[in-house]
Amino acid sequence: MTIDHDPTNPDPDPTTLTMAVSVRDLLPRDLQACSWSGSATHLRHMERELARAAAGEVDYLAVCTPVDLPVAIGGIDYQVSAGAGTLWQLAVLPALQSRGLGTLLVRAAEQRIRSRGLRRAELAVEEDNPRARALYERLGYAAYGRKPDAWDEEGPDGSIRRHETTCVLMRRGL
Template structure:
């Protein structure tokens, strides 16, 4: 089997990108992303896209500088399903960490749903360590437009930035 290497770029996600990000989730999910882009305009967060040569986002995620105090939270990470396990998530997280370093922050944290072991493995490989846990819940939209309440335990993970 031959290996194909595709160059990736990382840039700020814009509202103009949203129509091609249907892979991210429901209309409600994309509304949260649009809100994050607005927050980026105010300097509260950075929200990034990883793109192949087409320039179309295949991964997105943000880093929130408003919490916790003295650090940043990486959140809303997603890689297009067909491209998972190709290293794209690691590129995205590395770029988000770099943005936090650029603000002089010494550590970042993120949360992972205990029902999702795959992302946790990536975070551990990238140097994140467990720092606690919490119960979380949110409304989750189904494809038919109905909503259900999703509750889960979140493992908090932290990484020192050097």
């Protein structure tokens, strides 16, 4: 991963930072370090998904810095679609987006899917997230449908509200 100098920064000296990252299974001990990815409700959901990972129903991956902090996370569910792994909850620490971490995460997920003998990866991306959709298209995913989706979100004040959206369904042969 390379982080280039921010052109909006008044400091005239360009800086490039190169840092090795690794991909591994997300672990329960990582949850607190993943607070950047969502609310307390979201973290509780992640905890339940880690229990499913322990049972082999899903894989939950983390892209980590050299000090083992997750900066990108995502899951693969093997029970959603026959013959495919379904990618979900893909997220990159906002300050590190557009640095290749999302690509690395998706490619690692695809390798996990192939290692289970499956030859297709699927995902759903919200229609109002063109940046993520563009990434998936660059990685070879093609749209094949749409579906409504909804989940509960926790607001900053602790209130729960229902988020309703429409997702574009995408897939890629592996």
